[in-house]
Amino acid sequence: MPVDPAYQPAPRFHALGDEFFDPVRAADLPLKAVRFRNDAAAATVGLPGLSEAEWRAHFGRFEPLPGQPGPLAMRYHGHQFRTYNPDLGDGRGFLAAQLIDDQGRLMDLGTKGSGQTPWSRGADGRLTLKGGMREVLAAEMLESLGVPTSRALSLIETEEALERGDEPSPTRAAVLVRLSHSHIRFGTFQRTAYLERPDLTAALAEHARANYHPTVAEGDVPALMEAVVAASARLTARWVAAGFVHGVLNTDNLNVTGESFDYGPWRFLPHYEPGFTAAYFDRFGLYAFARQPEAVFWALTQLGGALKPIAEVEPLTAALNTFGPRYIAELRVAFLERLGVKSLGEAADQRLVDTTLALLREGGEALRWEPLFHDWFCGFSSSERALRGPRARLYQGEAFDAFRFALFEHEPDRPERLAHPVFAAAEPEEMLIDEVETLWTAIDQGDDWSPFHARIDRLRAARAARQG
Numbered sequence: 001m002p003v004d005p006a007y008q009p010a011p012r013f014h015a016l017g018d019e020f021f022d023p024v025r026a027a028d029l030p031l032k033a034v035r036f037r038n039d040a041a042a043a044t045v046g047l048p049g050l051s052e053a054e055w056r057a058h059f060g061r062f063e064p065l066p067g068q069p070g071p072l073a074m075r076y077h078g079h080q081f082r083t084y085n086p087d088l089g090d091g092r093g094f095l096a097a098q099l100i101d102d103q104g105r106l107m108d109l110g111t112k113g114s115g116q117t118p119w120s121r122g123a124d125g126r127l128t129l130k131g132g133m134r135e136v137l138a139a140e141m142l143e144s145l146g147v148p149t150s151r152a153l154s155l156i157e158t159e160e161a162l163e164r165g166d167e168p169s170p171t172r173a174a175v176l177v178r179l180s181h182s183h184i185r186f187g188t189f190q191r192t193a194y195l196e197r198p199d200l201t202a203a204l205a206e207h208a209r210a211n212y213h214p215t216v217a218e219g220d221v222p223a224l225m226e227a228v229v230a231a232s233a234r235l236t237a238r239w240v241a242a243g244f245v246h247g248v249l250n251t252d253n254l255n256v257t258g259e260s261f262d263y264g265p266w267r268f269l270p271h272y273e274p275g276f277t278a279a280y281f282d283r284f285g286l287y288a289f290a291r292q293p294e295a296v297f298w299a300l301t302q303l304g305g306a307l308k309p310i311a312e313v314e315p316l317t318a319a320l321n322t323f324g325p326r327y328i329a330e331l332r333v334a335f336l337e338r339l340g341v342k343s344l345g346e347a348a349d350q351r352l353v354d355t356t357l358a359l360l361r362e363g364g365e366a367l368r369w370e371p372l373f374h375d376w377f378c379g380f381s382s383s384e385r386a387l388r389g390p391r392a393r394l395y396q397g398e399a400f401d402a403f404r405f406a407l408f409e410h411e412p413d414r415p416e417r418l419a420h421p422v423f424a425a426a427e428p429e430e431m432l433i434d435e436v437e438t439l440w441t442a443i444d445q446g447d448d449w450s451p452f453h454a455r456i457d458r459l460r461a462a463r464a465a466r467q468g
Contacts, residue, residue, distance in 0.1 A: 007046030008100035009067030021072040026062035027115025030159035045099040059154040073117035078187030078252030090383030119204035129172035138263035144463040150261035187252035193306035222315035231258025233326035235341030241334035243269035243369035249295040273359035340378040341410035355403040362399035374428035381415035407441040420465035
């Protein structure tokens with residue numbers, strides 16, 4: 001592969017030592033077809049213009065990129081639905097490479113479905129094609145809505161047929177590669193604490209500080225904790241503003257950079273429903289939509305506990321307790337961005353959040369989550385458009401009057417964005433479960449990927465429209 005001048009290998013996790021990972025070898029996958037390749041994401045890490053053969057070699061057969069040590073299965077523990085599990089780790093994926101992106105950030109190429117590792121616990125280490133497709137869609141939708149997220153880089157279908165209990169089987173298989181700003185999980189720290197190895201915890205903390213939160217002073221573990229809390233609060237607020245339900249907020253699915261990743265049973269809200277869950281096995285609603293802030297805070301307390309052997313409890317607790325105020329502040333920012341208006345101060349901004357949620361609650365199933373933000377983007381500037389649109393009859397009554405008053409207090413932010421053709425459409429881009437199933441049916445029954453790729457194109461257009 002010709003090396004692009006922008007390509008900067010940076011295998012820094014490898015430098016932590018073999019207490020943190022296991023060298024592994026990718027399965028010899030019988031590759032069928034490249035179903036998705038994110039050339040825009042590849043270009044950010046100096047991998048533009050790869051040929052089809054090069055793409056398959058590096059992201060299907062996992063021939064190491066220049067300057068990379070080879071695949072590493074990361075070791076970690078975690079609470080799964082609040083039950084501690086010390087038998088985790090990368091069981092069907094690995095860290096394939098680390099690179100510096102065009103913003104100077106350390107990025108990971110992580111896999112899913114690349115075969116068995118020492119942490120597979122008897123599983124086959126594979127990924128269904130439908131699962132890979134869903135992960136691509138989740139990442140694209142979240143990126144479109146301004147949520148900090150990993151990006152799906154590649155999805156390659158393989159020739160294998162997998163048996164799965166939760167899908168009609170045999171089902172088609174695939175291997176996914178994601179581009180992510182760290183796979184160091186809260187559970188990575190839990191593992192070193194469980195092993196009673198403060199030396200390893202300290203080394204991991206310094207690695208996280210130096211590579212992901214470099215403004216924190218060396219050795220200041222409480223400040224590192226506060227930085228992770230701040231990033232996690234921002235992520236959680238943006239999930240909520242996007243109407244997103246991750247589904248499995250275990251401590252091995254949350255990382256130190258506050259970037260969302262590993263999308264399994266995710267869902268987007270069809271309408272406002274605080275108890276809406278994504279996973280069929282979440283029988284008690286532990287990770288329901290409105291409980292996500294609580295779930296993330298609980299996970300952060302476990303991270304704080306894992307850091308106790310190397311830091312004083314009181315400053316760690318103080319750092320942890322910044323989550324609530326930060327989350328509320330970030331939620332205001334996220335709602336302002338979603339509605340395309342400028343801040344008017346804490347009280348007015350909070351009133352807008354409260355009245356928006358009240359209107360969505362009042363609207364029930366008739367007022368879907370995403371269309372409200374589409375109709376009223378840039379506030380007053382969209383008034384005529386919204387009141388002539390398909391939901392005009394829903395925009396009346398006391399709850400709407402309160403929302404409109406709060407919204408119109410705020411000055412539209414760059415209303416020229418409304419000139420984009422995206423806002424001429426009556427309906428926004430959504431990603432409800434029925435739409436995902438329709439995309440999959442086209443693939444499964446007719447091997448027709450055109451609706452899938454068309455949806456991604458529209459999501460990217462919507463992102464461009466909102467960004468201006």
